[in-house]
Amino acid sequence: MLILSLVEARPLHGYEISKLIERRSGGTVRFHAASLYPLLYRLERQGWIHGQWVEKSGQRRRRYYRLTRQGRKVLASQLRSWREFVAGVNRVTEPENA
Amino acid sequence: MPEWKPEIVRRLAALNLASAREAEIAEELAQHLEDRFQELLASGNTDDQAFRTAIEELKGEDLLARGLKPVEREIYREPLAPGRPTRSVFQGIGHDLRYAIRMLRKSPGFTAVAVLTLALGIGANTSIFSVVYAALLRQMPYRQPSRLITLAEVRQPTEQYWNASYPDYLDWKSQTKTLQSLAGFSGDGFVFHGGGEPQLLPGMQATASFFSTLGVKPMLGRDFVSAEELADGPRVAILTYHFWRTHFGGDANITGRTMKLDNKSVSIIGVLPREFEFVPAGNGEIWVPMHLTKDSGMRTRRNLRWMPVIGRLAEGVSPEQARAEMKTINARLAKSYPRENGQTQVLMVPLRDRLVGQVEPLLWTLFGAVGFVLLIACANVANLLMVRAVARRREFAIRAALGASRRRLIVQVLGESLMLAIAGGALGFLGAFWGTRLLITAIPQQLRDNMPYLADAHPNGVVLAFLCAVAVGTGVLFGLAPALQLSHHVTSDALKEETRASSGAIRTRLRDALVIVEIAFSLVLLAGAGLMVRSLGALLRRNPGFDTSNLLTFSVNLPVASYPKDPDDVQFDREFSDRLRNAPGVIAVANTSVVPLTGGGNTVRFVIEGQPVATGHEDECDIRDVSNSYFSALKIPLLAGRYFNDSADSANAPQHVIVNEAWVKTYVHGENPLGKRIKFTYSPTQKYREIVGVVANIADARLDSPEEPALFLPFAQDPNPFISYIVRALGNPEAPLGTVSELLRQQDPQLFPIQPVTMDNIIAQSPSVFLRRYPSYLIGSFAALALILAVIGLYGLIAHSVSLRTREMGIRIALGAQRRDLFRLVIGQGARLALIGVIIGIAAALGLARLIASLLYGVKGSDPLIFAAVAVALVVVSLLASYIPARRATRVDPIMALRDE
Numbered sequence: 001m002l003i004l005s006l007v008e009a010r011p012l013h014g015y016e017i018s019k020l021i022e023r024r025s026g027g028t029v030r031f032h033a034a035s036l037y038p039l040l041y042r043l044e045r046q047g048w049i050h051g052q053w054v055e056k057s058g059q060r061r062r063r064y065y066r067l068t069r070q071g072r073k074v075l076a077s078q079l080r081s082w083r084e085f086v087a088g089v090n091r092v093t094e095p096e097n098a
Numbered sequence: 099m100p101e102w103k104p105e106i107v108r109r110l111a112a113l114n115l116a117s118a119r120e121a122e123i124a125e126e127l128a129q130h131l132e133d134r135f136q137e138l139l140a141s142g143n144t145d146d147q148a149f150r151t152a153i154e155e156l157k158g159e160d161l162l163a164r165g166l167k168p169v170e171r172e173i174y175r176e177p178l179a180p181g182r183p184t185r186s187v188f189q190g191i192g193h194d195l196r197y198a199i200r201m202l203r204k205s206p207g208f209t210a211v212a213v214l215t216l217a218l219g220i221g222a223n224t225s226i227f228s229v230v231y232a233a234l235l236r237q238m239p240y241r242q243p244s245r246l247i248t249l250a251e252v253r254q255p256t257e258q259y260w261n262a263s264y265p266d267y268l269d270w271k272s273q274t275k276t277l278q279s280l281a282g283f284s285g286d287g288f289v290f291h292g293g294g295e296p297q298l299l300p301g302m303q304a305t306a307s308f309f310s311t312l313g314v315k316p317m318l319g320r321d322f323v324s325a326e327e328l329a330d331g332p333r334v335a336i337l338t339y340h341f342w343r344t345h346f347g348g349d350a351n352i353t354g355r356t357m358k359l360d361n362k363s364v365s366i367i368g369v370l371p372r373e374f375e376f377v378p379a380g381n382g383e384i385w386v387p388m389h390l391t392k393d394s395g396m397r398t399r400r401n402l403r404w405m406p407v408i409g410r411l412a413e414g415v416s417p418e419q420a421r422a423e424m425k426t427i428n429a430r431l432a433k434s435y436p437r438e439n440g441q442t443q444v445l446m447v448p449l450r451d452r453l454v455g456q457v458e459p460l461l462w463t464l465f466g467a468v469g470f471v472l473l474i475a476c477a478n479v480a481n482l483l484m485v486r487a488v489a490r491r492r493e494f495a496i497r498a499a500l501g502a503s504r505r506r507l508i509v510q511v512l513g514e515s516l517m518l519a520i521a522g523g524a525l526g527f528l529g530a531f532w533g534t535r536l537l538i539t540a541i542p543q544q545l546r547d548n549m550p551y552l553a554d555a556h557p558n559g560v561v562l563a564f565l566c567a568v569a570v571g572t573g574v575l576f577g578l579a580p581a582l583q584l585s586h587h588v589t590s591d592a593l594k595e596e597t598r599a600s601s602g603a604i605r606t607r608l609r610d611a612l613v614i615v616e617i618a619f620s621l622v623l624l625a626g627a628g629l630m631v632r633s634l635g636a637l638l639r640r641n642p643g644f645d646t647s648n649l650l651t652f653s654v655n656l657p658v659a660s661y662p663k664d665p666d667d668v669q670f671d672r673e674f675s676d677r678l679r680n681a682p683g684v685i686a687v688a689n690t691s692v693v694p695l696t697g698g699g700n701t702v703r704f705v706i707e708g709q710p711v712a713t714g715h716e717d718e719c720d721i722r723d724v725s726n727s728y729f730s731a732l733k734i735p736l737l738a739g740r741y742f743n744d745s746a747d748s749a750n751a752p753q754h755v756i757v758n759e760a761w762v763k764t765y766v767h768g769e770n771p772l773g774k775r776i777k778f779t780y781s782p783t784q785k786y787r788e789i790v791g792v793v794a795n796i797a798d799a800r801l802d803s804p805e806e807p808a809l810f811l812p813f814a815q816d817p818n819p820f821i822s823y824i825v826r827a828l829g830n831p832e833a834p835l836g837t838v839s840e841l842l843r844q845q846d847p848q849l850f851p852i853q854p855v856t857m858d859n860i861i862a863q864s865p866s867v868f869l870r871r872y873p874s875y876l877i878g879s880f881a882a883l884a885l886i887l888a889v890i891g892l893y894g895l896i897a898h899s900v901s902l903r904t905r906e907m908g909i910r911i912a913l914g915a916q917r918r919d920l921f922r923l924v925i926g927q928g929a930r931l932a933l934i935g936v937i938i939g940i941a942a943a944l945g946l947a948r949l950i951a952s953l954l955y956g957v958k959g960s961d962p963l964i965f966a967a968v969a970v971a972l973v974v975v976s977l978l979a980s981y982i983p984a985r986r987a988t989r990v991d992p993i994m995a996l997r998d999e
Contacts, residue, residue, distance in 0.1 A: 014126060015133040033130045033155035037123070038165030045169055063126045 001082065002029070003039065004067060004075040007049055011066035014040060040065060048074050100135065100149050102128035109162045113170055123166070131155060194506075198513040208486060209518070212479045216522025216572065217529060218883065219475030224526055224557060224565045225533030226468045230461050231564075232555035233454050239373045241313025242410075246449035247417060249280070249407040249424070251442045253718065260452060261403040264396060266431060266439070267305075270407070273427045276420040278412040281308040282405040283378070286386065287655070288332075288359035289848075292345060298655065298852045299359075301384035302376075303332070308385075311410050312376075318342075319353035319368030322387045328397070332386030335364045339372040341383035359384070360657065375550035377453040378406065401438040401703065401780055408449060421446050432714070437779070440714020457549070460869055463950050467626060467873075467880045470619045472572065474884045477612040477619075478891045479518065480576035484609055485898050487511070487580050508581045515577020516570065523569030530557050530565070540872065542863035579608055606899070610931055613895050616888040617935025618942060621972055623881035625943040628964035629954055630877055634870040636956025638861075643796030643805075644694065644732040648685075649824055649857035650831040651693045652838060654849055656819040667817040668749055674845055675725065678825065681837045686731035686826040689813055691723040693822045694732070695860050697799045702809065706765065707775040707786055716779050717765055720798065720808040723816045729756075729793055731826055739772045739791035746790075747812040754812065756791040761807035776809075787811075802866040802955050824857075831856040869953055885975065888935075893979040896928050900983040908992040917988040924987045928980025929973070936969045 006012060006020050017040075018031045031039070043049045048071030055061040067075065106124045115123070131152045138148035156162055202209045237243055249270070250260045262270075262282070271280045283304035290299040306322040315321065316336055326334055335357070337346070346352050356365045364386070379385075390397035396404055411420055424444045432439040451458075487494075494507055538552050546552060557565070654674075661667055671689060679687045692699035702721040705711055726742040728734075737759060740746075747754055755776065762771050775786040795805035813821075827834050835854050842849040861867060900907070907920055947959030957964075 013129070015130045018130070032157050033127055033134075034157040034161040035165055037127060037130075038162070038169055041166065041169045060129060062129055 001075065001078045003043060003065075004048060004071055004078070007065050008067050008072070008075060011052075011054075011064040013062040013064050017065070043071070047071070100152075102131045105153060105156065106131075106162075109156060109159060110166070112160070112163045113166060115170055119170065123170075127156075127162075194510045194513040195517065197510060198517045202514060202517055205486070208482060209521075212482055212518045213521045213525060215475045215478055215887065216519055216569075217525035219472035220519075220523050220526030220565065220568055220572065221529030221533055222468045222526075222880070222883075223472050223568055224530035224561060225537055226461075226465050227564050228530060228534040228557055228561050229537055229552065229555045230465050231558075231560055232551050233457060233461055233549065235560075236551065236554065238450060238453070238551075239314070239371075239375060243450065244448070245411045246312065247277075247409050247411065247420065247446050248449050248452045249409055250445045250447070251403050251439075252445045253441050253443070255443065255445055257445070259403070260406040262405055262407045262444075263400050263403045263438075264390070264405055265398065265400040266403075267405060267407055269431055270424070270427060270444075273430075274409075274420075274423060276412055276415040276423045277409040279307050279311045280407060280409045281305045281311040282388065282407045283308055284388070284405050285378075285380075285382065286384075287852075288384065289361070289655070289657070290384075291358040291361070296848070296850070298850070299384060300380060300382045301335075301359075301386060302379045302382040303386050303388045305388050308408075309336075309370075311408055313410070314370065314374055316368030317371040318350070319366070321368065326387040329387065329389050332359065332362075332364050332389050334367045334387065335359070336368040336370060336385040337366060338370050338374065338383045338385075342369045359386075361659065375553075377548055377550060379550075381547040395780075399438075399780065400435055403442075417446065417448075436714045438714065440712070454551070456865065456869075459950065459952050460873060463626075463873060463953060464876055466946070466949075467623055467877045470623055471880045471884050471887075472568070474616045474619050474887045474891075476572050476576040477616045478887050479515075480579050481609055481612050481891050481894060483511075483515065483576065483580040485894060488898075488902070511581035512574065512577045515581070516573040519569045519573030519576075522572075523565055526569075527557060527562070527565055530561070537876075540875070542868060544863045545865060545868055579612075609895055613888070613891050613931050614935040614938065616884075616891045617932055617972060617976065618939035620881065620884040620888040621936055621939025621968055622943045622946060623877060623884045624968040624972065625939075625947070625964060626950065627874065627878040627881040628968055629947060629950070629957055629959065629961060630870055630874040632957040632961065632964060633953065633955040634867070634874045637801050637867060637870055640797065640801060640956070642695065642801060643794055644734045645826075646857045646861060648827045648829065648831045649732075650827060650834055650838075650854065651822060651824050651857060651860070652835075652851035652854035653820060653822045654842065655852060656821070657848065658819060660846070660848070661819055664817045665749065667819050667821070668814050670845070671725070671813065671817070671821060674841065675727070675823075677841050677845070678823075678834075678838065681834065681841065683828045684825055684834050684837070685828055686727060687725075688728040688731035688824045689725040689821050690728055690824065691818060691822065692798075693824060693860070694796055694798055695801060695857070695864055699799070703779045704776045704809070705779060707777070719761060719765075720806055721811065722808060723811050723813050723818060725813045728810070728824075731824060732796075734796055735794040737792045737794055738770070739789070741791055741793075742810075742812045747814060749814045749817075751815075753785060753787040753815055754790045755787045756793055756810040757789055758793050758805075758808045758810075759795045760805045761809065762792055764807045800866040801861065801864060831858070866955075870955060873953060885972075889975055889979045892928060892931065892976055893982070895931075896924060896980045897983040897986070899927065900924055900987045903987075904990055907987050907990040911990060912992040920987045920990070921984045924984035925977060925980050928976050928984075932973050932976030935976075936972055939972075940965055940969060 002021055003017060006017055012020070014033070014036060018033070018036050022030050040049070040051070044051050044065070048068055049065045050068050051063045051065045053061050054064045103124045106127045107120065110120055110123060113120075134155060135148050135152040138151050139145070143151065238246075240246060248260055249262060250257075251262045251266060252259055264282070267280065267282050270277075274280065281304060283302055286301040286303040288299050288301050289296045304322070306324040306327045309315070309321050317339065319336070322334070322336070337352070342348060342352060346355075349355070352366050352369060354365060354367075356363045358364070370385070395402050409420075411417065424446060428439070428442070428444045432442070498504075498507065534556055538546065538555060541549065541552070656667055656670055661670060675687045675689070678684055700721050701718050703716040703718045705716050711717070724742070726744055726747060729736065729741045739756070742754070742756065745751075757771055762768060766774065771789045771792060773788065775788050777786045778784045793810070797803060798806055798808065823838075825831075825834055825838070835851065838851050838854070842851060910920060911917070943965070944960055947954075951959055
């Protein structure tokens with residue numbers, strides 16, 4: 001879900017993804033290459049994201065991942081259930097009649 | 099900059115990834131590590147520190163591989179996984195084909211049998227097709243060949259003659275509007291002095307319009323011009339490509355050079371293109387303008403029909419319009435010349451039909467026959483595949499269970515079939531090179547000369563296209579049935595069924611049907627072969643009416659320059675014949691204007707004294723000039739009167755004729771003809787000639803030609819400078835040839851024997867024999883092939899069904915069935931299929947026999963003897979094929995059979 005939501009805005013390459021996750025989570029969530037890439041390949045294999053080699057002038061080519069149509073649906077439903085889950089948890093943990 | 103990739107690749111090694119995928123992953127990860135490395139450097143780390151931190155990303159030696167394993171394995175290591183839904187159609191097919199090859203390589207025995215069977219079928223088909231294409235389908239090498247027609251003057255539209263008289267040709271030419279041009283041609287021959295022995299060269303003469311009518315331009319030099327037509331003799335010549343190459347070394351400056359023909363100097367004005375061919379020219383290599391002396395009858399006589407005529411339809415004119423116009427012109431000529439043209443009509447036939455008409459039914463018959471062989475081969479391979487499919491049911495069931503779609507399974511089975519067909523096609527194509535050669539060399543040389551188009555018969559682009567179509571067609575044909583069958587069956591219960599194979603009813607019926615079809619086709623081929631062999635036998639057994647044994651024939655051409663007058667010819671003949679007759683090994687010597695069984699010869703119109711006929715409506719029959727010794731030398735029986743003899747039939751004696759039996763039957767209706775007198779009507783100076791003898795009929799033009807009425811004149815009274823001799827030898831008919839050459843040379847050094855050939859060879863090489871012998875051999879071999887394939891098919895089916903029914907047999911025995919009953923059960927299965935096949939085959943063969951009626955001789959298409967023999971043979975062979983499996987069925991041990999389950 002994290003990755004899906006990151007590439008929703010714009011296509012990113014693997015290193016960017018790992019940096020963004022690290023930064024946005026304030027350093028609490030960190031993916032090493034050894035676990036990030038198998039995850040990316042699995043998401044790609046499931047058809048939720050699509051990786052594509054892109055060459056920019058003066059740089060080596062990089063593989064950019066973008067969200068697929070199917071991935072967008074999955075993300076929407078995951079976000080929904082996540083929010084429901086979070087809301088549920090909140091309702092349980094909030095002090096009554098606060 | 100550190101090298102990341104080796105580090106990564108080392109960690110990926112355990113995964114055994116496809117190299118492309120491995121490189122891709124390595125590149126992406128290396129990029130990542132490099133980014134991390136640069137970032138660490140930027141934040142003040144040393145190279146060494148940065149490297150160590152970056153490599154940390156890979157987390158030890160095996161984390162990466164463990165993470166990737168479940169993902170990558172699935173995607174990239176299983177491209178051949180059968181049945182996985184494909185992302186791309188082509189990728190799927192590629193996989194399926196590779197899978198098919200792997201499966202086929204796993205069972206080399208099956209593959210070899212299937213491929214060889216198909217190669218035989220496809221190779222034989224391609225060979226025959228090469229010949230059919232060259233002879234019938236290819237465009238003739240003329241401009242718009244379909245616009246070319248032939249014109250002939252006949253009395254009955256059924257007559258085969260292709261001749262017209264020169265004066266009529268000229269009138270047609272000047273009057274027609276529907277024909278853009280007309281041309282005539284005729285055979286010719288020259289003594290060619292090209293260094294070494296003089297040789298007789300076959301050549302052709304043609305009107306100046308000939309090549310332009312065909313639409314052929316000389317490759318070098320120029321065409322004839324009309325001023326060159328009708329000279330006393332040829333002054334100019336056009337060479338064929340072949341002759342130019344062989345005799346003049348392909349000299350590019352040939353035009354303007356001269357050569358010596360018949361002791362005359364002739365200048366070469368052109369060379370024909372390489373692809374030029376003209377069937378009636380045979381092996382004629384020199385073309386000269388039509389040369390007719392002023393007073394020659396061929397030039398002046400309207401009733402001397404000797405010249406084949408071709409014409410090209412004018413733009414926008416249909417053949418019907420041209421026919422209608424020629425009819426009008428002909429009616430006009432008949433009115434002006436009732437004596438000559440009163441009864442003739444103009445027959446217009448497309449050029450193509452004239453040129454290949456004779457071999458057309460033969461070739462289509464062979465093509466049909468070989469098609470049957472291929473169908474049988476397909477049926478057999480389909481049968482094999484279906485047997486295999488039974489054994490592979492579990493494989494397919496598993497794949498279906500894993501999610502392979504029905505379409506996917508069909509594609510895969512078809513893929514296997516296609517692979518087999520392609521392999522068979524490739525092998526067949528190689529075979530076709532050899533087969534085509536064999537087909538052509540099996541044609542007697544003399545006949546091959548008349549089929550110049552066959553020089554082109556070899557597997558070419560069109561043939562290759564045909565082959566590919568056939569290979570793919572057969573692949574689909576024999577693959578589709580098993581494929582549908584299999585995918586239909588596979589879906590549900592195959593997994594459970596294990597080996598308990600009560601073979602599915604539909605499959606059994608389909609396999610039965612295939613075997614029935616094979617047997618039916620075999621019967622058709624066997625019957626066809628039988629009919630051809632019987633025709634050939636009948637033809638060869640036909641008594642030609644004369645004794646053909648130990649005969650040598652050859653011709654002598656007396657140059658007009660040395661033998662200017664008729665008596666010179668007679669004088670030469672008398673001396674030469676006497677000397678030859680006395681030579682050792684020679685029993686008899688005769689001469690004739692036409693050697694029997696070689697075809698050709700003249701006809702003459704006549705009236706019988708006391709039987710007046712309207713002018714132009716006289717009867718016409720064959721006429722032959724023969725020596726006095728002709729009938730006795732050939733042993734043609736005398737039925738009445740006498741043979742010719744030297745005293746009563748010399749040059750100055752009263753003119754006499756001998757007639758044959760058919761003549762008596764046709765023209766005097768069986769009355770005694772002796773003493774009757776007849777007169778030829780081609781010239782008013784002709785006198786009545788008395789009939790002095792009646793001889794038996796002989797097969798004249800061809801061995802299969804009907805017995806035609808004929809008149810014989812004594813050579814001495816109607817001599818000709820072109821004399822054909824017939825010598826009866828004591829033993830080997832070729833033995834006297836040396837003596838013949840020697841005697842000729844002694845008598846006149848410029849003479850040599852032309853076309854020496856034995857009568858046995860004439861018969862063996864004659865078209866009538868060829869038209870039966872050739873298909874006899876070919877259809878015979880096809881039939882044998884078909885029979886073998888059908889028997890294998892039947893055997894396979896029965897044997898397989900016995901092996902599937904082992905358990906049933908065991909139960910039957912356990913329940914008390916006698917072994918005899920089981921034997922009968924199995925044999926009965928084979929016999930039933932054979933009988934159904936035979937019945938269908940007989941029906942089909944009776945229908946098809948009508949199509950080859952023109953090739954049959956002395957036997958009806960429905961000959962009961964042949965059909966009975968073939969049917970019995972097939973049933974017997976089928977029973978034999980069922981016998982071995984039946985024996986095996988009786989040996990089933992009930993305990994073993996039941997325990998096996």
